[in-house]
Amino acid sequence: MSIASTSSDIVIFGAMGDLAQRKLIPSLFQLESADLLGQDSRIIGVARHEEDTNSFSDICKESLARYVKPEELEPEALKRFLAKIEYCSVNFTEAESYQDLKTTLDTSAERARIFYYATPASIYGSISKNLTRCECINTNSCVVLEKPIGHNLKSSNEVNDQVAEYFDETQIYRIDHYLGKETVQNLIALRFANPLFGSQWNQSHISHVEITVAEKVGIEGRWGYFDKAGQMRDMVQNHLLQLLCLTAMDPPDDLSADMIRNEKVKVLKALRPITSEMCSTHVVRGRYTKGMLEGTPVPGYMEEEGANPDSNTETFVAIKAEINNWRWAGVPFYLRTGKRMPEKLSQITIHFKPQPHFIFDENQRHLAQNKLIIRLQPEEGISLQILNKDQGLGKGMRLRSEPLKLNFSQAFEQKRIPDAYERLLLEVIQGNQYLFVRRDEVEHAWTWCDQLMEHWASDTKPPLPYAAGSWGPKASDLMLIKDGNSWHEDQ
Numbered sequence: 041m042s043i044a045s046t047s048s049d050i051v052i053f054g055a056m057g058d059l060a061q062r063k064l065i066p067s068l069f070q071l072e073s074a075d076l077l078g079q080d081s082r083i084i085g086v087a088r089h090e091e092d093t094n095s096f097s098d099i100c101k102e103s104l105a106r107y108v109k110p111e112e113l114e115p116e117a118l119k120r121f122l123a124k125i126e127y128c129s130v131n132f133t134e135a136e137s138y139q140d141l142k143t144t145l146d147t148s149a150e151r152a153r154i155f156y157y158a159t160p161a162s163i164y165g166s167i168s169k170n171l172t173r174c175e176c177i178n179t180n181s182c183v184v185l186e187k188p189i190g191h192n193l194k195s196s197n198e199v200n201d202q203v204a205e206y207f208d209e210t211q212i213y214r215i216d217h218y219l220g221k222e223t224v225q226n227l228i229a230l231r232f233a234n235p236l237f238g239s240q241w242n243q244s245h246i247s248h249v250e251i252t253v254a255e256k257v258g259i260e261g262r263w264g265y266f267d268k269a270g271q272m273r274d275m276v277q278n279h280l281l282q283l284l285c286l287t288a289m290d291p292p293d294d295l296s297a298d299m300i301r302n303e304k305v306k307v308l309k310a311l312r313p314i315t316s317e318m319c320s321t322h323v324v325r326g327r328y329t330k331g332m333l334e335g336t337p338v339p340g341y342m343e344e345e346g347a348n349p350d351s352n353t354e355t356f357v358a359i360k361a362e363i364n365n366w367r368w369a370g371v372p373f374y375l376r377t378g379k380r381m382p383e384k385l386s387q388i389t390i391h392f393k394p395q396p397h398f399i400f401d402e403n404q405r406h407l408a409q410n411k412l413i414i415r416l417q418p419e420e421g422i423s424l425q426i427l428n429k430d431q432g433l434g435k436g437m438r439l440r441s442e443p444l445k446l447n448f449s450q451a452f453e454q455k456r457i458p459d460a461y462e463r464l465l466l467e468v469i470q471g472n473q474y475l476f477v478r479r480d481e482v483e484h485a486w487t488w489c490d491q492l493m494e495h496w497a498s499d500t501k502p503p504l505p506y507a508a509g510s511w512g513p514k515a516s517d518l519m520l521i522k523d524g525n526s527w528h529e530d531q
């Protein structure tokens with residue numbers, strides 16, 4: 041099903057919540073500002089608070105003032121945007137309370153309806169059921185689901201089954217906001233539009249791949265949520281595996297949603313399961329202790345507000361993943377993600393194999409490799425490390441490794457890189473599912489993560505400590521050193 045009409049009713053459940061106010065409302069404003077929202081579109085905030093449209097509109101205005109740069113908050117666009125806002129008070133789990141929403145939607149019966157569930161996943165089924173009972177779903181409706189959907193395969197299947205009773209898979213948009221990032225989408229252009237890389241992207245030419253998603257933030261008030269999840273569920277099951285899929289997948293036949301998603305599923309299915317024997321060589325699980333970040337002391341995870349002394353949750357994971365297929369046999373994919381790292385950095389580094397025969401000074405052999413560094417955020421860009429003759433007389437044929445750099449903001453003279461949610465909301469409005477996660481992707485990702493986390497569950501040892509502001513436990517460096525590799529040093 042595709043939402044072809046230009047105007048839609050965008051119904052946000054959980055409209056007063058953090059995600060809605062911090063990300064969704066500002067992103068919808070940016071779409072309006074760029075004339076992409078549709079002239080007659082409406083944004084219908086739904087929450088259980090007894091507000092009305094005016095007071096909800098004031099709340100959104102405050103959020104816009106907080107989260108949109110003043111120079112981007114153009115008064116005319118703001119006026120147009122606020123005029124599109126409506127509010128309905130609904131208790132999501134009580135069918136009788138949907139009447140107000142039904143009446144509001146009935147004023148535009150045939151129009152596309154986008155139901156965005158910015159709520160805990162535990163009530164996705166209940167909302168879907170109540171929307172159906174109250175006849176709020178028309179033939180042109182779709183639903184947007186936020187992550188995390190469940191905390192393992194079983195619970196994720198339960199949520200997906202409940203939603204599937206009321207919505208067809210073609211109507212379901214599962215968000216992984218990393219897919220909305222410009223630089224993540226650029227992986228498809230980089231790999232499949234450039235013949236240079238297309239021919240080299242396999243085990244014959246690539247020795248190993250690193251995917252780092254480091255965050256400076258700690259848990260800051262999110263202990264309740266995070267301690268049940270941990271870094272594996274919060275980041276690896278979704279964002280890191282999506283990055284791995286886009287880096288490793290075979291070329292899709294075309295850019296349609298299902299062709300791309302079919303290829304991603306093949307990668308997930310080919311991931312080598314990590315057995316309990318492999319845990320000591322292929323996985324590092326860490327937790328930050330107190331430390332210094334940019335000269336300021338910060339508490340450890342167990343000293344954060346709301347901490348439970350019995351917690352065994354990890355805030356850092358490094359994994360040596362392997363993909364059992366023709367393209368990637370023997371090529372480790374090192375994944376690393378953690379909270380309270382020295383900087384915010386998402387980066388993929390492709391290490392190419394050396395030449396088969398080395399004719400230069402032996403002392404320079406260690407230099408003789410090309411690296412492609414794909415910087416996802418911040419300072420988005422690409423850099424290709426290449427070898428040259430060092431310039432000057434008297435130096436002989438000395439090699440020197442220098443980067444060929446492409447900085448996106450300079451190259452594209454762009455004023456701003458759109459937030460991931462802007463792109464994702466636009467794709468939902470236009471009915472394109474290619475940046476959303478299909479159910480079988482979620483299932484294969486959980487299957488791989490679950491079997492690994494089952495080994496952790498039977499291990500009472502706490503995660504390895506690392507000081508806040510460092511790059512994780514030493515064991516993470518050692519895991520690569522044992523293979524003769526190291527994390528890309530130019531962080």
Ligand SMILES: NC(=O)C1=CN([C@@H]2O[C@H](COP(=O)(O)OP(=O)(O)OC[C@H]3O[C@@H](n4cnc5c(N)ncnc54)[C@H](OP(=O)(O)O)[C@@H]3O)[C@@H](O)[C@H]2O)C=CC1
Binds near residue numbers: 058060133157
């Ligand atoms: N915040 C973020 O940056 C991110 C959030 N997400 C996901 O987005 C979803 C929302 O997260 P977030 O905005 O942070 O959470 P919040 O708790 O801030 O917001 C959730 C909202 O849902 C409302 N709600 C819950 N149950 C009911 C109910 N029965 N009836 C009416 N309203 C209800 C809450 O209302 P009330 O205030 O009245 O309790 C609250 O306003 C979650 O699934 C989360 O995992 C994903 C990625 C990032």
Ligand SMILES: O=C1O[C@H](COP(=O)(O)O)[C@@H](O)[C@H](O)[C@H]1O
Binds near residue numbers: 217257
């Ligand atoms: O989904 C999540 O992502 C954020 C990191 O997102 P980014 O766009 O800032 O890189 C992470 O902090 C959060 O814990 C997680 O739930």
